[in-house]
Amino acid sequence: MMSSMSLSRMLRAASVCRTMSTATKLTAVEVNDKTGIATVTLSRPPINALNVELLHDLYQSIKEIENNKSRGLILTSSNDKVFSAGLDINEMYRPDKDRARLLWTKLQDVWLALYGCALPTAAAINGHAPAGGCLLATSCEYRVILPQCRIGLNEIQLGLVPPIFCMFNFLNVLPRRVAERALVQGRIFTTEQALQIGLVDDVASSKEKALEKCSQFIATFAQTNPLARSLTKLKFRGADLQRFESERTNELESFLEFIDHPQMQEDLGIYLEGLKKKNRN
Numbered sequence: 364m365m366s367s368m369s370l371s372r373m374l375r376a377a378s379v380c381r382t383m384s385t386a387t388k389l390t391a392v393e394v395n396d397k398t399g400i401a402t403v404t405l406s407r408p409p410i411n412a413l414n415v416e417l418l419h420d421l422y423q424s425i426k427e428i429e430n431n432k433s434r435g436l437i438l439t440s441s442n443d444k445v446f447s448a449g450l451d452i453n454e455m456y457r458p459d460k461d462r463a464r465l466l467w468t469k470l471q472d473v474w475l476a477l478y479g480c481a482l483p484t485a486a487a488i489n490g491h492a493p494a495g496g497c498l499l500a501t502s503c504e505y506r507v508i509l510p511q512c513r514i515g516l517n518e519i520q521l522g523l524v525p526p527i528f529c530m531f532n533f534l535n536v537l538p539r540r541v542a543e544r545a546l547v548q549g550r551i552f553t554t555e556q557a558l559q560i561g562l563v564d565d566v567a568s569s570k571e572k573a574l575e576k577c578s579q580f581i582a583t584f585a586q587t588n589p590l591a592r593s594l595t596k597l598k599f600r601g602a603d604l605q606r607f608e609s610e611r612t613n614e615l616e617s618f619l620e621f622i623d624h625p626q627m628q629e630d631l632g633i634y635l636e637g638l639k640k641k642n643r644n
């Protein structure tokens with residue numbers, strides 16, 4: 364039989380963390396009642412590839428957390444090896460046109476919501492974060508990664524032109540020269556390299572420790588007026604957000620044109636096959 368001691372401990376634990384009522388299917392949202400910090404966990408097995416539904420759920424979660432006046436937002440993954448594999452290539456290979464349009468629009472919405480989020484944001488990168496995975500992490504204000512991970516914007520290696528928000532994210536985090544070179548080379552960095560160039564702020568030995576470091580970062584704002592903080596953040600990011608708005612329709616059309624190109628389709632097919640073959644050998 365359970366002792367009254369362990370029952371009270373369990374009740375106390377249950378009152379600290381609560382799952383948000385509107386938590387969605389592909390993202391789990393948990394709010395720590397003690398700290399007021401919300402953790403969004405990407406939960407689309409096996410590798411959190413960003414498809415229309417995951418992007419939709421992620422957008423809803425970010426907006427919900429922002430509207431519920433949480434103290435901060437931490438983004439992480441339920442997979443212990445992969446934070447996110449980036450866009451789901453199946454959504455771009457031989458795509459349904461309406462769905463491809465929706466995919467890109469939702470990616471744009473997520474970027475706007477996360478990059479422009481009024482709350483302090485942090486990413487606990489508990490696995491590999493190529494392409495769209497890196498985009499999500501660098502939209503946040505602070506990043507902690509685990510050892511033996513790989514992170515970077517490798518779009519150019521797939522023959523894709525990195526969209527403007529990739530550039531904004533890298534310029535916000537890295538010196539201009541380093542950002543430009545990383546994007547034009549489509550570099551994927553190891554944990555050590557990412558820390559050395561400043562693509563991530565810290566390294567933690569486990570997911571729990573990474574989450575703890577993210578919470579500590581968010582706690583540094585405990586004494587700061589939230590409105591003053593968010594307006595100051597907006598002063599830094601506002602020009603990027605405005606330029607993005609003025610180019611978002613063009614970028615959507617360029618994306619659709621790009622993936623409609625026969626050569627692009629052939630390249631994506633080869634790339635996808637290469638990823639699958641790896642598992643067959």
Ligand SMILES: CCCCCCCCCC/C=C\CC(=O)SCCNC(=O)CCNC(=O)[C@H](O)C(C)(C)COP(=O)(O)OP(=O)(O)OC[C@H]1O[C@@H](n2cnc3c(N)ncnc32)[C@H](O)[C@@H]1OP(=O)(O)O
Binds near residue numbers: 517518642
């Ligand atoms: C101005 C604008 C106009 C131009 C617009 C251009 C468009 C730019 C788009 C910019 C934004 C984002 C781009 C992207 O995000 S593209 C996606 C790029 N992602 C990658 O290259 C990652 C590829 N994957 C990996 O490196 C590895 O899978 C991993 C993430 C490191 C995980 O390794 P693992 O060993 O743990 O798992 P693995 O066995 O490789 O994979 C498991 C199964 O998942 C499949 N898979 C992997 N990645 C993807 C993916 N991104 N989409 C779909 N499917 C993926 C893999 O094939 C395995 O499948 P299976 O089990 O063998 O069937």
